[in-house]
Amino acid sequence: QVQLVESGGGVVQPGRSLRLSCAASGFTFSSYAMHWVRQAPGKGLEWVAVISSDGRNKYFADSVKGRFTISRDNSKNTVYLEMNSLRNEDTAVYYCTRVLQEVWVDDAFDIWGQGTMVTVSS
Amino acid sequence: DIQMTQSPSPLSASVGDRVTITCRASQSISSWLAWYQQKPGKAPKLLIYKASSLESGVPSRFSGSGSGTEFTLTISSLQPDDFATYYCQQYNDHPTFGQGTKVEIK
Numbered sequence: 262q263v264q265l266v267e268s269g270g271g272v273v274q275p276g277r278s279l280r281l282s283c284a285a286s287g288f289t290f291s292s293y294a295m296h297w298v299r300q301a302p303g304k305g306l307e308w309v310a311v312i313s314s315d316g317r318n319k320y321f322a323d324s325v326k327g328r329f330t331i332s333r334d335n336s337k338n339t340v341y342l343e344m345n346s347l348r349n350e351d352t353a354v355y356y357c358t359r360v361l362q363e364v365w366v367d368d369a370f371d372i373w374g375q376g377t378m379v380t381v382s383s
Numbered sequence: 384d385i386q387m388t389q390s391p392s393p394l395s396a397s398v399g400d401r402v403t404i405t406c407r408a409s410q411s412i413s414s415w416l417a418w419y420q421q422k423p424g425k426a427p428k429l430l431i432y433k434a435s436s437l438e439s440g441v442p443s444r445f446s447g448s449g450s451g452t453e454f455t456l457t458i459s460s461l462q463p464d465d466f467a468t469y470y471c472q473q474y475n476d477h478p479t480f481g482q483g484t485k486v487e488i489k
Binding site: 305306367370374 | 417419433438472477478480483
């Protein structure tokens with residue numbers, strides 16, 4: 262079935278780096294833009310980044326611009342979020358999500374992973 | 384960035400009540416609005432897209448309306464499974480979410 266599975270979360274010290282992965286299955290991964298959305302403990306949803314279906318276009322929230330990068334490997338059906346210079350305020354559950362319609366970059370999100378927890382703490 | 388503001392928050396209601404949640408955008412987003420339901424420890428679930436289109440498999444007691452800057456999510460008869468937090472999201476531009484509306488048992 263259609264599925265997204267995140268991995269790579271954990272506890273990391275401020276200033277360090279972490280890479281999250283999201284493995285997709287059950288659909289034509291290369292046809293869909295993919296987003297990362299995060300949720301700090303007890304807080305609401307915050308959009309983080311998007312990568313277009315072909316990987317050429319990437320956009321980031323101001324809160325992570327210059328520190329986070331997003332990439333994808335369509336041969337492995339996987340999208341990545343590389344997080345550098347991590348801050349305490351980056352502590353959150355990170356979800357990868359799929360857009361509803363093929364090719365569209367900004368859209369509603371119909372498929373979500375289970376989320377992976379990132380804790381930034383000394 | 385487009386700001387999304389939801390009201391009320393929280394919302395206390397009883398089983399069988401008709402419930403309406405409002406979402407306002409800081410500028411016009413046409414009909415590029417989605418609604419999600421989230422339960423504790425779970426990922427959000429898409430309910431409504433393009434302001435009023437019901438996602439496949441979502442019960443028909445959920446409906447959405449609006450365009451421009453003002454939108455509503457209505458649950459026609461609240462069921463026990465509906466007690467959750469609801470978020471609106473605009474996608475006219477890079478996505479932004481409302482702050483969430485927790486629907487609590489009255």
